[in-house]
Amino acid sequence: MVTKGNAFDPNCPTRTILDRIGDKWTVLVVLSLRSGPLRFTELRDGIGRVAPKVLTQTLRRMERDGLITREVYPEIPPRVVYTLTPMGASLIEPISVITDWAETHVPAITKAQAAYDELA
C-alpha cells in the first residue's frame, strides 16, 4: 500500500525533505550552482526575480540541510560565496529527471488545460 518508504506518514522525515526539494527556489538554486559557486547577487540576478528575503531563507535552509556551504569573506564590500556540497550536487540528477519530464510534457499539459477550460 505504501511505497518502499513511508512518505505517507506526515511525521516521516522523508516527507519533510520532499517538501524541501519541491520548493521552487531550492530547485533553482541547485541548478544555478550546478556550474560552480556563486555569490548572493549572482544568484539573485540569475534566478528571475527573487525577493532577497526569500532567497536568504532558502539559502539558510539549504545550508542547514547540508546542501550548500556558505563562505563569508569579511571584506568591504562583503563577499559571500555559496557552493554545492557533494550531497547538494547529488541532487542535480534527480532534479534533471524532473525538469526533463516537465519540459517534455509542457505541450501536452498546456493542451490539457486549454481543453479543460474550454468546457468550463
Next chain:
Amino acid sequence: MVTKGNAFDPNCPTRTILDRIGDKWTVLVVLSLRSGPLRFTELRDGIGRVAPKVLTQTLRRMERDGLITREVYPEIPPRVVYTLTPMGASLIEPISVITDWAETHVPAITKAQAAYDELA
C-alpha cells in the same frame, strides 16, 4: 548559463509545471494512484490527514493538467473515482527518483541539521 530549457524565466511554463509537481499533495496523489484508481475518501484516508478542501483543489488542478481523470457515478451515496492518465503515470518514474534520493539522504540531512543547530 541556463539549463537546456529556461526554467529560470518566471514566465516559462516549465516553471509552472515544476511548481505543480513539487506540490506536496500532488506527489502523494500520484503515488497513491500508482496501484490503481481510488475514490475520494480512499485518497483522503490513504494520505495522512489532508484537509478535504486542499485535496479537492489538488485533484482539480491535476485533472486540469491532464494527470488524472475524474469519473462521477451519480449514485447514492455518490461515487467518484480518480485514475491516473498515461501522462500522470509517466510521472511515477521521476517521482520515484526523487523519493529514492530523499530516503537515501534522510540520515545525512538529519545529521547536517543537528550539526547546524548545535553551533547556533
Next chain:
DNA sequence: CCTCGACGGTATCCATTGGTAACTGGCTAC
C-alpha cells in the same frame, strides 16, 4: 417516523507563508 451514517464535497475562518518595498552598515569612487 425519524434519526443516523455514508459520500463527496463546500463554506467559513484563522495561521502561516510568500512576496514587496524600504532601509542598514561600512567603505570606496566621484
Next chain:
DNA sequence: GTAGCCAGTTACCAATGGATACCGTCGAGG
C-alpha cells in the same frame, strides 16, 4: 559630501494552506 556597492534585515501586506463545520441525498436501523 554624497552616491553606490554588497549582503542582507525589517517592517508590512496579500495570498495561500489548513482545520473545522456543514450540506444534500438516500438507505438502514430503531
